[in-house]
Amino acid sequence: MTDSDRDLLSVLRNPEYTGENRCVPCTILNVLIAAAASALVGIVSRRGGVLTFAGSLAAIALRGYLVPGTPTLTKRYLPERILAAFDKHPLEERQREEPGQSTEGEPEIIDEFERQQESAVDPERFLLEVGAVEPCKTQDDLCFTDELADTIDDRVAGLPEEPLDRALVADLYGIEPESVTVEDRSYPAVKIGRRIHKWPSEAAFAADIATHQALSELTERWTDVPQAQRIELLEVLRSFHDSCPTCGGPITMSEDTIESCCRSYEVLALNCEGCSAPLLEIDPNEIGGADGGVEP
Template sequence: MKMESQRLFGSLRQPEYTGENRCVPCTVVNVLIAAVVSGILGVASVSLMVVSFALFLGIIYVRGYLVPGTPTLTRRYFPDRVLRWFDKDPAPAYAIPLDGEDGLDPETVLQGAGALEPCPDADDLCLSTEFREAWYREIDRTDETTAEQTVAEMLGVPASRLSIRREARSYVAYADGEKVGTWVSYEAMVADVAAQHVLRDRIADWGDVPVEERSGVLRGLRVYLDQCPRCDGSVALTTETRESCCRSREYLVSECANCGARLFEMNAAKVE
């Protein structure tokens, strides 16, 4: 009987979600759900409430959660700043040196914020796993209303005075009829809006950085997108030749392979 109980316990136990690997936000949410459900059952019987709550707590202890899919749902829908409350060793907020004469170097800022790190298999920089997950969580929950409110915050204008319109292949933000921001696509704007939320929680003085320099950091971060913010699929990096009356220029272009949405375009001559 004892061995059967141990086998049953072992089959139910999920080490990836318990012990040192326990997801604290998941546990908190599931205990609250267990309390609410038990309270409802308590209307019929107090003993049923006690027994059900004890059973629910046992399941959470053994499996890490009560509601199926909780770890995935928590990572996806909880804001990064909420998830960081539960970190065992939260990283201190990065402080940008604001007194430099040459302006901010996006790569330096992004490394300081933990967004970029050396690639494991190449002499280059890559998105850190933690930052990528936080960034894409924000991308997934960014809708048009959220995007417009955040763009207003980014540009330092009241949302009531801001309008965002599609013009040709670009998305342009206007404040009282004056152009205040431009993105090469809606997807690029969503990527910047989501990154704004994540970086705001990681950089102590992010709000004190001039708008133009913040925009430069966000544009620099967009280079590292490897999945389209809206139509999913991979991101393709190509070159494009543009002809003018007297010369031609090569541009480095990043776009979504599935829907063709552009994420950034840059004069190739300016790329180191």
Template structure:
């Protein structure tokens, strides 16, 4: 392996390169080089410019915390549409909760874990929580018939577990979703669910049948269960934990602060967003 291979960041370059972040970094590097040149340090200016541009080419960006400020700066300068990221930076007319939401509502995480431990869905040892082999097999078997389902068929499957909600299939320029509309008090709450999330959560509810959990408990459990996925529920690709978003090469969706997510490395689908630590 060459020295250059050691500094490459393929997750931020090639097809996964974020061009607004690249442009912002190039501008900063060129400005720094120009300032050093004007200050009377032409050799240093040349070295800074060459090393900076090489770093951007190999690593995606060289300015620390670029994913935190570059998307907002690019959007403020109107660069989102220029580089084909209009919807990404501004979220356009797309779904308001495209990469969030679940079949169930919010619940106390500790209470959910206790419930799943008592139901032998999860187990715990000195290394932490893990999913039992028996339940993982049931969950995987429940996903299989859903993987070939059409979007409309997935919406029907959601209706079967959320009979209290209005469910519809939604197709737009950004993708395919199952929208679950339910009332939270006096407020209508829409959850926009991607195919992998629908497959994982409907299969999760079905796999939890017979575990002694009420339907309400099953629905609130399926979102945290997604954090234990070992393969994409839709394409079957491997998954990994990452902190990147669409900016600088990660799974779709951009936020002011990069999310810590579980995502498929083959189809780039976000499968779970880990809670932000206070």
């Protein structure tokens, strides 16, 4: 394929309804419409029917639909249970890890997952026992202890200007720096093995690194927590910060609507007010209890 061919395809392709944004129910509906239309043409001309179907599939592949308006109509009128069967929650799509293509070593991955499940801790109990959190003084919730909050602030202040450092990431995941590859993306992302680990902003990355360092200094038990659960805990603990780790401004919570391929979702979003850096998005349906949600 020549460069001019690639340029033409990029012009024809509609990223709003293709790739990760493709609506599977809408695609199926359009393929059925294409098949029906091609069958009608095929009554008159078999060759014409084949060409019509091929052209229709090409249009669906490049544009995401054959009949304009079907993505909106599909989202609006198809039953919720059908949309849910094909949909993926956008918070899952934005999760820290993206799987690679290779499936080598899956038995080892399953064994490691089972070992980590057996060693998992009760998050709230663990954080209370090691003195990381305590009941808030002004509200019925949990907050960082003053000691841990001060240590986190010190660690944030000590981070390099470019916080996405291989050594910092390696310490976070308990691996060698040579195993970390920094990805060239608009948000912090690294590749470890076959997986991409990502954060919504430099502020979120700085919060995780500083909190990890502070907890490591607070208790030796922190490194005994399974690595996957430590990462989940750090993500939840971003909501415990009083100020933005990068710009120092207040952290605000708002209700946002985010779009998946097929549906809209309401989420609670934590953002740095001063620099608009996103810290965390929470599905309100998954918040449990009044304990600050320390349940990854």
